[in-house]
Amino acid sequence: MTQNNIRNKSKIRLWVIIAIVLCLILGGGYILKQFNITNNKDSIVELTPDFIEAIQKYEQLKKFSEGYAAVCKDDKWGYINTKGKEIIQCQYSDVNSFHEGYATVCKDDKWGYVNTHGEELVKCQYSDVFPFYEGYAAVCKDDKWGYVDTKGKEIIQCQYSVVNCFFEGLAAVLKNGKWGYIDTKGEEVVPINIEAEFAGRFSEGLAFIYKDENNFSVIDRKGDIIFSGNCDFSWYFKSNIVDESHLPRYFQGELYIPSNSSNFTVYDSKGNKIKETDEYLGNKSEMPYTVFAKENGNIEGLKYLTVGLKDANDKELIPAIYKHIGVAEIGENIDVSNGVVLVVLNEMGENVVECYAGEFDSFYSNDEKWFYGYADLKGHDTFSEELKKKCKESYERAVNKLFQQKVEEKRRLNREGPDWLQGAWRMQLTDDYGRHLGYMYEVFNHGTSKTYANGSLISERNYTVSDDMVIYDNNGYYQLDNDRQIVISADGLKMQKVSNDTSYSPTSYSSSRSYSDNGNSNNRQEREYMLKLSKLSDKGRELVNELSSMRANGNIDPFRVMYIKQNLIRYKDEQIDIAANKLHDSQLAREYMEQKDTVQNFV
Structure with a gap:
């Protein structure tokens, strides 16, 4: 080997060493930065007395992320x-x-970005923004979306109606009512021609396309459809709003698609059905902690829930003594940043209101106080024992208060009956031949009732309500149908509500009243009108009987039928005129109008 070759190889080795060192410096610096953000000891929140004291001045807190937490002071x-x-x-x-x-x-209602030193990367100038993902963030200006990079430069112009964050180098964008995917240079990788309600993020090289609440597709990075299927998203999204962050995505080769009101169909990356399950695992291993609830209180119907945290092995890490853990709901999986989670206590106020006892508390207070703090995975938190005791006692007071209110309400209902009962109820009086003789009224007034017949007060007495019966002197008289909110007499006749006024009196003539002859000339005239109404009813009944007989015998005379119909309508018109213009009884007039309609249909 020549000396020149030896020198050349030495130079090559030197440059390789220099390159490796530079990579270590640059790459290692980035790795170290990331390590410092999430893993070194300084990024773990230790709930020391100094830390606890430091956060007391803030009115509200948010969760820790990357070593920092948002805090609020003086709004x-x-x-x-x-x-x-x-x-x-x-x-x-x-x-x-x-x-x-x-x-x-x-x-000033505009959004921007800051770094951990408080320096503004992007000035507050956008109407809406998304967090950074893969070094890029979505921003909105004039109702159009684009993207900025970590230098604060708008690298993709604001031009899209809706966008998603970048995942695996691609972002879903909506333009002119159709979806597609762009890369970080703004170039269309998947053409913008997908017709769907929403396009999900890429995960493991595949993206979920939400066609509508009953149909979906899965595409690859070229936009080719790998497979399609049916689904049921009608129950999946809260308030029927499509939430992209909750759209299904592949995790470890599996995709969970809601198939009915509580079950999921699990697909592999080729569209093969793996299983049906009622448990959503999805990306659970990404967020291995679960918010669980504990039911408190000994009075049925007045329970209240507190929440805690468990790990993936169902081990309790944080006791269930809090109103909230972060913004997660019961059963949701969360991650833990910087070793702590945000926890919230609340103290019930004096104004306690009962509400629907569903998944959450059966009561609330509109003057309650909220307290924010942090808890670590050993179950320690930043609240004093005195405050936790105070909040717990406030709930117990609220339960006792509502229980007493329920007891009083039950006594009241037993004494007075339900609110819908109060007021005037009317029942038609007839003789043995079914002829109209007037009306009887029962006016219920929170434990007392007055009975009127033929315009006269005939009784005034106390009543109680038990087992949906109005009881006088230990004898049931009226049956209450709470579902339909009607009163039924002892004879099985349904009464009609004519007024909510508990001081209602039919003795002075109103739109719904009875009639009597007590020597007064006006009452005598009214009695004559009532008698005429009765005679018209008798005439009408005779004609109806004749018509029924003709039909029964099959011997129908068309001309006679026409005569009967004309006269029946004429009788009803006369009755309507007397009721409306002579007696000024609008309710009675409406009844005759209804009878006229029945006559026309019958004939």
Whole structure:
């Protein structure tokens, strides 16, 4: 081997060594930066007395991410580090967590980005923004979306209606009502011609296309459809809003698609069905911690829930004593940043309101107080034992208060009956031949009732309600149908609600009242009108009987039928006129109108 060859090889080795060193310096510096963000000891929040004292001045906290947490003081937001030191002054109207070294901040209703030193990478100038993903962030201006890079440069012009973040080098974009995918240079990798409600992120080289709540497709990076299928997203999204972050995506070769109200069909990367399951695993191993709930209280119907945290092995790490853990809901999986999670306590106020007892609490307080803190995976938190005891006791007081209210309400209902019962109810009076004789009224007034017949008050007495019966002197008289909110008499006749006024009195003539002859000339005239109404009803009944007989015998005379119909309608018109213009009884007039309609259909 010549000396020149030896020198050349030595030079080559030297340059290789230099290149390796440079890679270590540059790449190692990046790795070290990432390590410092997420893994070194300084990035782990230790709940020391100094840290606990430092966060007491803030009204609200957000979760830690990459070594920093958003904090609010005097309605302005800033950031603290893992020691509790305020490293970015509270000056923004709203902020979000750090992601890839940058956080979105809002000032004067415009959004921008800051780094961990508080330096503005992008001034607050956009109407909306997304976090950085893979070194790029989506920004919105004039209702159009584009992207900026980590230098703050708008590298893809704002031109899209809707966008997604970059995943695996591609981002879903919507333009002119159709979806496609672009790369970080803004070039269309998958042409923008996909017709769908939403296009999901790429994961493991595949993307989920949400056609509608019943249909989906899966495409590759070329835009080719790998397979399609049916689904049921009608129950999957909250408030029927499609949430891209909750769209299915591949994880470890599996894709979970909702197939009915609670089950999932699991597909592999080729579209083969692996299994049916009611448990969503999806990306569970990415977020191995689960929020669980504990039911508190001994009174049925007045339970309240508190939440804690378990690991993937179902081991309890944080006890279930909090109102919330972060923004996660019960059963959701979360990650733990910087060794702690955000926890919330609340103290119930005096104004406690009962609500629907579903998945969550059966009551709430509109003057409650919220307290924010942090808990680590050993179950320690930043709250004092005194505060936790105070919040727990406030719930117990609320339960006892609502229980007493329920007891009082039950007594009231037993004493007065339901609210819909209160007021005036009317029942038609007839003789043995079914002829109309007037009306009887029962006016219920929170434990007392007045009975009117033929315009006269005939009784006033107390009542109670038990087992849906109105009881007078230990005898049931009226049956209450709570579902339909109607009153049924002892004779099985349905009564009609005519007024919610508990002081209603039919003795002075109104739109719905009875009639009597007590010597007064006006009442005598009304009695004459009532008698005429009865006679018209008798005439009409005779004609109806004749018509029924003709039909029964099969001997129908068309001319006679026409005569009967004309007269029946004429009788009803006369009754309507008397009721409306002589007696001024609009309710009675409506009844005759309904009878006229029945006559026309019958004949």
